[in-house]
């Protein structure tokens with residue numbers, strides 16, 4: 001906190017920013033071929049921040065061609081992994097040097113608090129790039145068991161030209177989760193940022209050139225889902241898509257792939273994540289702090305947000321009291337004021353959507369008010385297990401509290417969702433913790449805490465939350481590499497029986 005600036009200082013940085021507005025293709029900024037632009041808006045004020053290139057299918061095709069040329073001539077894909085590592089570490093250093101500018105740009109474009117941008121989004125973006133860069137010259141290929149007269153090598157190759165389709169909730173961090181392993185593996189990338197938040201991806205692409213990533217390897221094509229995302233998903237020369245966003249749009253990418261070149265597809269999608277608190281949980285104050293963080297961090301605009309609190313009856317009142325006390329420690333307001341923990345929702349459209357869930361058919365324990373892009377952290381006591389707030393991903397600061405009698409009922413309710421991204425379970429009983437963690441069908445389960453893990457641990461969902469590979473961890477590199485088997489014949493010519 002001591003390193004943070006004052007609101008006035010952040011506003012002065014914001015006023016001096018040089019916002020990137022054009023697509024970044026083949027090493028330089030370019031307008032959309034159509035000349036069209038769209039407004040990117042500061043959701044905290046409603047002001048237009050910049051006019052960004054509204055690209056289309058022709059821009060996508062051009063970018064894919066440049067990415068393919070770069071991939072095939074090996075200017076990046078065939079470098080020694082240690083050389084790619086050195087460039088990516090240089091990029092991480094440049095991000096660090098420009099951290100404050102990136103944090104302010106991210107906050108302005110997304111409504112996220114400057115506190116989070118400064119303390120989480122930007123530092124974790126840098127750490128993620130360093131982690132994958134450091135890893136890449138330590139992954140070994142394999143030699144399989146074979147007879148004396150053969151060698152069978154199992155080697156990884158970069159998958160080729162990849163499309164990275166990003167959401168708006170963590171514009172920098174999701175960019176890093178995908179470009180980290182993709183670039184380290186040697187792929188050429190076409191990044192398609194969410195249209196709400198294009199700015200920081202463009203700035204990172206510019207810094208990547210400065211760090212030494214060759215032209216054509218790191219491209220950013222800005223525009224809407226139908227105009228840029230779909231042509232990318234359908235392009236015959238794109239080898240793979242890695243997508244993060246809604247389950248509905250994820251499904252579309254499977255369709256695009258099946259109707260075009262059967263490109264590989266990895267999908268990281270929605271969640272309706274349970275925080276299960278059993279009646280033997282210790283330190284309810286600490287549990288409450290985790291539940292509040294899980295539900296309201298990043299305004300609940302988080303695919304792994306704990307949006308369903310499932311609590312055993314015996315401790316419900318006490319836990320609820322402590323939760324409400326912790327929520328009061330989350331001030332809401334101007335994202336550029338570093339005391340605030342709750343900023344603006346990303347867009348007017350999203351704000352309107354989240355407002356439809358406030359209070360409807362439920363007992364509002366706290367919050368429930370919304371104005372001009374800001375939604376108060378809201379806690380709802382809900383008895384109807386089919387209420388929309390219990391079933392649907394809200395992606396806003398709304399926590400539904402559901403009360404259960406038994407451990408079995410808690411686990412059954414935790415699994416009563418089409419999603420399976422993340423979950424947490426709070427208990428002091430080791431067996432219940434481990435059995436519960438095994439029984440909950442989710443890609444990440446945390447015990448006695450809320451968290452998504454680390455660069456080193458794979459992240460992704462079960463059921464309709466995930467498809468294909470994983471982000472993060474060594475496993476993320478499986479998305480961006482293909483396995484090839486190479487057999488080498490060592491037999492003597494006279495042993496050959498081929499006649």
Ligand SMILES: NC(=O)C1=CN([C@@H]2O[C@H](COP(=O)(O)OP(=O)(O)OC[C@H]3O[C@@H](n4cnc5c(N)ncnc54)[C@H](O)[C@@H]3O)[C@@H](O)[C@H]2O)C=CC1
Pocket residue numbers: 165166167168169192193194195223224225226228229230233244245246247249250252268269270271302303350393394395
């Ligand atoms: N899992 C996650 O991290 C995220 C989940 N969501 C969920 O999705 C809901 C809607 O948010 P959206 O921004 O509309 O998410 P979305 O899934 O539509 O957008 C994600 C990305 O897909 C692109 N896209 C959208 N429509 C497309 C299409 N027809 N073809 C190809 N690409 C397309 C977007 O431009 C963006 O880059 C949110 O309320 C939230 O529930 C949204 C963002 C992130």
Ligand code: BAL
Pocket residue numbers: 167169170174244245301302303304452
């Ligand atoms: N929680 C990080 C991944 C996401 O929300 O998309």
